[in-house]
Amino acid sequence: MTRTGTGTGAGAATGTATGPRRRRGRLLAWVLIAATLVLGAGLYWAQPWKLWQNSTVNEALPTTSTAPGPGSSRPGAAPAPGPQTVAQGSLISHEHSTSGTVKLIKLPDGSRTLRLENLDTSSGPDLRVWLTDAPVKEGSDGWFVFDDGKHVSLGKLKGNKGDQNYEIPAEVNLADYSSVTIWCDRFNVSFGAAALQAA
Template identity: 45%
Template sequence: MSAVASVAVIGIGVGLWAFQPWKVFTSSELHETSPLAAEQTETGPRLLTSGRFVSQEHQTSGKALVIDRPDGSRVLRLERLASSDGPDLHVWLTDAAAGLDDWGAYDDGRYVALGNLKATHGSHNYAIPADADLDGLHSVVIWCDRFNVAFGSAALDL
């Protein structure tokens, strides 16, 4: 094999790894039970705030809710989420406003990482770390760490 062919094969392999173009055609779906499904009582889980997703780098829709549970733990719930698949997607609470024109700005300030995006569609829950300071956080973002872009974000009044 010539040197040019070897370089081309390596380049194609790296390009496929980095961009994962097949993810344009894939999606995943997950439906977890809502922490609010329990009977709403004075001591039951309560909704702290919610917001609707706006599209950024990719079409994204759905609703984000922050829920306070009776045991003092907090959960971010994404409901009826619909977004694109992509490499290295994460869910963050951030101090940036939702819907920024600069899709790459969400990692410039403070954020709380809640983990990998569980699925591109459906309703799922993310535990908020007990030691997370939510003061000054203004949005939830679906963040592509590989390309430093927001797929979508929702405003939250925390």
């Protein structure tokens, strides 16, 4: 009876020790699951792989189709007006290395287009092309200023390289804006920007 009692006590001790081990195992499993979910969400949000992806877009200078006016086909008649560059500037680097030329172009029908030429920047999550009234500053001091004042988004960046056109809505008063930024809307930071000067 003494031996049986001793055996029962050892078994009880083993059972008691197994309980905490199981609880610790379940807790560790939940911690690993939570960490995996957090890491996955962070990767989806930041999308760091885009920094090594390139997308080149080469669009021709926009033109408008207008019916020829009376006498426009006569010999010696003045040629129809073409697109006119009204302002332009050179992109400088901010959070990412960026270069290229920005042009504000007025088309013969009166519509306006923002054109990026020879753009070369990094890809990233949720990049936009903005017209803004902010000054363009060199270095990190200029990274975050473009959403402080007046700005208008012309849409998502079509590609991080090449020549691209962005229609400017008719209601936008270009006199209110003095710069263009390639803006990361997800992290509120400028990849690059250009100050606009009258052409």
